[in-house]
Amino acid sequence: GENVEQHPSTLSVQEGDSAVIKCTYSDSASNYFPWYKQELGKRPQLIIDIRSNVGEKKDQRIAVTLNKTAKHFSLHITETQPEDSAVYFCAASKNTDKLIFGTGTRLQVFP
Amino acid sequence: DTGVSQNPRHKITKRGQNVTFRCDPISEHNRLYWYRQTLGQGPEFLTYFQNEAQLEKSRLLSDRFSAERPKGSFSTLEIQRTEQGDSAMYLCASSSRGGDGNTIYFGEGSWLTVV
Numbered sequence: 001g002e003n004v005e006q007h008p009s010t011l012s013v014q015e016g017d018s019a020v021i022k023c024t025y026s027d028s029a030s031n032y033f034p035w036y037k038q039e040l041g042k043r044p045q046l047i048i049d050i051r052s053n054v055g056e057k058k059d060q061r062i063a064v065t066l067n068k069t070a071k072h073f074s075l076h077i078t079e080t081q082p083e084d085s086a087v088y089f090c091a092a093s094k095n096t097d098k099l100i101f102g103t104g105t106r107l108q109v110f111p
Numbered sequence: 112d113t114g115v116s117q118n119p120r121h122k123i124t125k126r127g128q129n130v131t132f133r134c135d136p137i138s139e140h141n142r143l144y145w146y147r148q149t150l151g152q153g154p155e156f157l158t159y160f161q162n163e164a165q166l167e168k169s170r171l172l173s174d175r176f177s178a179e180r181p182k183g184s185f186s187t188l189e190i191q192r193t194e195q196g197d198s199a200m201y202l203c204a205s206s207s208r209g210g211d212g213n214t215i216y217f218g219e220g221s222w223l224t225v226v
Contacts, residue, residue: 089153097159
C-alpha cells in the first residue's frame, strides 16, 4: 500500500524567512497530493493541493511542487508569519479512494 | 466553515463501554471517510463510503469497530468494548467527485477519552 514520508518533523524559522517541507510517496499510481494545516485541537484544513498533471501550483505565499519521476512533492511558504505556526501534513491519494498522510511537520515562526 | 458536522465533539467513557459517533457530510457529497488521529501523529485512514456502500476498511479497524452509512447521507462509527488504546480524535471527512473534484473536507473531530 501507499506510504508517505515527511521531513522535517520540526522546523523553526524567523518571521519573513521561507519554509520548505518535503514528502515522498511510494505508490506511483497516486495522482492527488494535498497539504493540510492543523492547529492544536482543530481539524486539518486544506491549504493547497496539486494533481499529477501539473508540476507546480502557487497560491499567494504558498506553493507546491511535484516531481512524479522521483515521487517527491514539497510545500514552500514564503514570507512566513507567526500565524503560519501549526502542524502541516502532506498526503497522497489515488483518485481520492483515501488519503494517506505523512507524519507531520511542526512549523514554528518566531517574530 | 467546511460544513462537515460531527457529534459529540467530546466523549469520556469507561473502558468496556460502547460509544457511537455521528458524522453529517457536506450536502450532496457522496464520499465519506473516517480517520483516527492520536496526539503527534497524522490522521490514519479507517474506512470510507461512496453513497451507502462501504468500499474499503483499514486493517486498523478491528472487529470492535463498525461504520454505517445507511441512506448514503450521515454516517455512524461505533466502537464496542472500548479500550484505553481507542483514545483518539475521530475525524470524518467528505468529498464529491463533482465540481470540487478530489478535495476532501474534514469535520472538527470527535475526541474520545477512555478511562
